[in-house]
Amino acid sequence: MALSRWLPAIDWLAGYRRDDAAADGMAALIVTLMLIPQSLAYALLAGVPPQVGLYASILPLVAYALFGSSRTLAVGPVAVVSLMTAAAAGQVAGGDSARYLAATVALTLMSGGLLVIMGVLRLGWIANLLSHSVISGFITASGILIAASQLKYLLGIPMHGDTLWQLALSAAGQLGGIHGLTLLLGAVTVLFLLWARGPLKRALARTALPPWLAELLAKAGPVVAVIVTTLAAGPGGLAARGVAVVGPVPGGLPAPTLPPFDAGLWQALWLPAALISLIGFVESVSVGQTLAAKRRQRIDSNAELIGLGAANLASGVSGGIPVTGGFSRSVVNFEAGARTPLAGVFTAAGIAVVALFFTPWFQFLPKATLAATIIVAVLTLVDLPALTRAWRYSKADFTAMLITVLGVLGAGVEAGVLAGVVAAVALHLWRTSQPHMAELGQMPGTEHFRNVLRHRVITSPRVLSIRVDESLYFANARRTEDAIYDRALHCDGRRHVVLLCSAINHIDASALDSLQALNRRLADAGVTLHLSEVKGPVMDQLQRSDFLQQLTGEVFLSHYQALETLDGETTREAS
C-alpha cells in the first residue's frame, strides 16, 4: 500500500495481460508517429539541437511510467514549456550557445527537483492559484506568441524577441529579405496539415477502414509532411537553393550525465524554473484528470508532481529540455486505446530506435516544415472567444484574463503569468472586501427570510434583520462594521439587530475586533446585537474568544427563532 503510493506502477503491472500489451502497443505506434516531428519541432522552438528533442522523449517517458499516476498521459516536450525555456535560457545565455544549452539543462533539472519537492511536501494545491481565466488567457496568448516566433522559419528571415512587439519590430526591417521558396514550402505545408486535421480526418472516418487505421492515417499528416518535404529539400534540391534545413543530426542514445553545478546560473533561473514547473504541472494535471474521469480512474495530484518531477530529472540527465504531459498527444494516446503507462515505455522505445538509426534522414528536413507543424498545433489552442465568454460571466475573470493575454504578448510569458496571478488574487480580495448585504424579511407562511428588495416579505418594526454574504476577514471587517452600524442607526425604532450568519464561513481576528466594536457602538446607541444561524466551526472559534460574553444579545439557532423571541406578539407589516 505505502510503496504503491510512491511507485504507482506496482498497481497496474500486477494485473498486466497480453491484450493490454496489444492495445498499448497500437497506441504507442500512433503516438510515436506524432512525437517524431513534434520532438524535433519543440527542440527547434526551445532553441536547442534537434536530437535534444528526441532525448527528451526517451528516458522521461520511462520515468513517468514508473512514478506517474495517470494511466494515459503522454509525456514529452510541449510547445508552451519549450517557449518558456527559450525565453529563460535566452536571457541568461547572452548569445553564448554552450551557456544556452547549460541553461536549458539547468532549467530541466531544477524544474524536476522543484516538482519532486512539491510532491513530497504535498503542495499540489499551489497549482490552484492559477485560475482558469489566467490559464486560458495564458494558453491563447502563448499560442499566438509561439506562432509568431515560428514565422522566421516560414519567411526565411532572422527574428528575435520574447514579446509580440519585439518580434514585429525585428521583422519590420527585413521584409525585403523574405525567401520566396521557403515561404512557398512552408505555406503549402501549413495548408496540407490543416487539410489533414480537418477534411481528411472526417473523410477517413466515413470510410470502411478499421477505426485504428483511419486514426493512424489521419495522425500521420505531419510525418507525411516531414517525408515529402525532406525529399524535396534533399534529392529535390531545395536545400541547395537556400531553403534552411535541420542539418546533420548526431545519432545514438544520450549518455546520462550531470552538468557541472553553476550557482549563478541556478540563481538566475529559479523563477522561470518554478513557473515552468507550475505551468507544466497544470497542463498535465488538467488533461490527466479529464482522461482519468472518462474511465472512472483518479489522478493523485501529489503522485503526479513526483511523476513529472522524475520525468524532468530524467530529461535533465539525458541533456534534454523540460517535459510535461502534452494535451493533444495524451488525447491521441487515450483514444488510440492506451490502457497503461507501458504505452509510454513502448513510445520511448520507438523514439530510441529513431535516435539510433534514423537521424541521418533528418539532415535535409526543412526547418519550415517543423515551424509549420508547430504553428498548426498551437493555433488550435488560441481561444479568443473565451474573452467574450468571460466578459459576459464575470468582469473580474475577464480582467484577469485580459491582463494575462496582454502581459504575455507584450511583456513575455513569465511576466504575463505573474501579472495574471497577482491580478486574480487582487480582484478576489477586492471583491470580497465589498460584501453584499441584504436586509431581510420573512417569506409569508414559511420560516424563511429573504432580501426585502427581491421578495415580498414581512419585516418587523422592532427587529432589523441583516444578512452579510461574505466571510468576515481583514479586507472587509471595518467596512462591514460601518455598514451595519449605519443601517441600524437609520432604522428608527428598531431596538434589535440580528445578523444572519449562514453565509459567514469564517471570522478572523480583524473581523472579531470589528464585531466587538460594532457590539459596543450599537450598545452606546441603545441597540442590541444578536446573531443567528452561526455555523459550527465559526461558533467553535468565537467560543475561544470573549466575544460571546461581551455580546449584548443572544445567539439563535435559527433566524425564525430569533424573530419569534425578539418580535414577540407585536404586529408585523408587509413591506
Added chain:
Amino acid sequence: MALSRWLPAIDWLAGYRRDDAAADGMAALIVTLMLIPQSLAYALLAGVPPQVGLYASILPLVAYALFGSSRTLAVGPVAVVSLMTAAAAGQVAGGDSARYLAATVALTLMSGGLLVIMGVLRLGWIANLLSHSVISGFITASGILIAASQLKYLLGIPMHGDTLWQLALSAAGQLGGIHGLTLLLGAVTVLFLLWARGPLKRALARTALPPWLAELLAKAGPVVAVIVTTLAAGPGGLAARGVAVVGPVPGGLPAPTLPPFDAGLWQALWLPAALISLIGFVESVSVGQTLAAKRRQRIDSNAELIGLGAANLASGVSGGIPVTGGFSRSVVNFEAGARTPLAGVFTAAGIAVVALFFTPWFQFLPKATLAATIIVAVLTLVDLPALTRAWRYSKADFTAMLITVLGVLGAGVEAGVLAGVVAAVALHLWRTSQPHMAELGQMPGTEHFRNVLRHRVITSPRVLSIRVDESLYFANARRTEDAIYDRALHCDGRRHVVLLCSAINHIDASALDSLQALNRRLADAGVTLHLSEVKGPVMDQLQRSDFLQQLTGEVFLSHYQALETLDGETTREAS
C-alpha cells in the same frame, strides 16, 4: 455641500462659539506641553536636526485642521513613522547628511502626494489590506526596535542598524565604552517618566485638584524631565563632563521652500514613501475612528487621506519629516476636551512661539533625556500577549502576526510589513482553498438542515445533501469538485445530490467550469445534481452562463422543498 466634502473645516467653523475656543485652548496647552519634547525626540529618532521636529508640528497641524475630517486628531511627528523615515533615508543617503535631509523631505512630500492621490481616487479601502494582526505585530515589533535604537543615547556609544540583530552586533564590541554619567542620567529619567505616567498620575487623580490641572500635571512629566536635565547638563556642568546634548538649535520659523527635484532619489524612495503613507494612515484612522465613535461623529476615510496628505505636503515644504495622527497625543487632546480642529491650530501657534523664542533653551538638553521619553512612550505600545491571544483565536492570525514581528525585528520595518501583508493574504487564500463541507440531515420537526456529525438529524436514503461553507473560486474550485464527487460515489443508492448554496456568496469562472465538470461526472455515474437556496446575486450570474441549461437537476428555493420533491414519500431513517 460639495465644498464641505473637500474642506470639512467649513462645517465646524460655521457653528464655532466662545466656549468652544476655551475648551480647544485648554486642550492645545496640554498637547503643546507634550509635543515640545516629543517633536524634538522624534526628530532625533528620524535622524534630523531638532528644529525639524518643531517645523513638522506647525504648518501640518494647520493644514490638517482645514482638510481633515476628525475633530480631535492631534497630528505631528510620531515614533513609528520617524523610525521608518530614518531607515529609508539612511539607506539612500550613504552617510551624506545633506542627502539625508533631502531624502527625508522627499519622503515627506511623496508621502503627502500619495495620500492626496489616494484620497482623490477614493482608495481608502487599501488600508484594509493591513490586517489587525499585521498591524498589532508591526506596532509591537517597531516599539521594541525603536527602544533598542535609542539605547545608544542612553549608553553614550554609537550603534548602527535597521534591525535588532544589526543593533546588537554594533553594540557588542563597545560595551566597554559606555558613558556612566549618561547612563545614570538616562536611567533616572526613564524611572521618573515611568513614575509620572503611573503612580503620580493615579495619585493626582485622587487629589482635590480640578481634573484639568491634574491632567496637566501628569502630562507635564516629560517637560519637567527636559527642564531638570537641561539645567543639570548646562549650569550643572554634566555637558562639560561628556553627557551628549542637543547643541545649538537655530530659532525662527521655517520658510516654505521646495527642494530641487531629484528623480533618482524619488525613484529609490517610492516604496518606503508608500509604506509610510499606509502605516501613517492606518494609525491615524484607527485612533480617529475610536475617538469619533465616542462622540457619535464619523470619520470619512477619504477626507482623512486628503487631510493627512495636506499635512505631509505642508511638512515637506517647511523642511519637516513625515507626520500623522499620533495615538497618545490624540487621546490626550480628546480627553483634555478639544472640540474642533482649532485646538490643532492653537497647538501649532504654541509650537511656533517655542520655535521663535525658546530654541536657545534646548542647547543643553541631553540627548539621553529625549531617548528616555521615546523609550517610555514606545514601550507602552509593545503588546506581546497579543501573540498569545491570536494563537488561541486563530492560528492563521497568529502566523501572520509572528511573521510580521520577526520580519520587523530581523529584516527591518519595510520588509517586515510587506512579509506580514503577503503572509496574511496567502493564509487567507490557503484557508479558503480548503472549504469546510458538511453532509446535512433534517432537524426533526423543522424545515432546517444541519451537519450530520454535529446534530441528531434525519437523512434521506435517496438524496445526499451537502453544504459547502465557502464561496467557490479558483483556489478551491477543483478541490470542491473532487470532494463532492467522491462523497456522492461513496453513498451507494443516493441518486440525487443537492448542494445547499446558502454559504456560497460567489462563483467565479473557474468554479463555474468545475461545477459543469461535476455535473457531467455525476451524470456519467447516474447521479443528478441539484442546487438549493442559491443567493440572488449568484443566481443572476449563473443565468448569464449556460450552466442552468446543462444542469441535470433543478434549482430549489429552499432545501426543505428540494427534499420534499426528491425524497417524496419514501421512508426516512434517523441517523
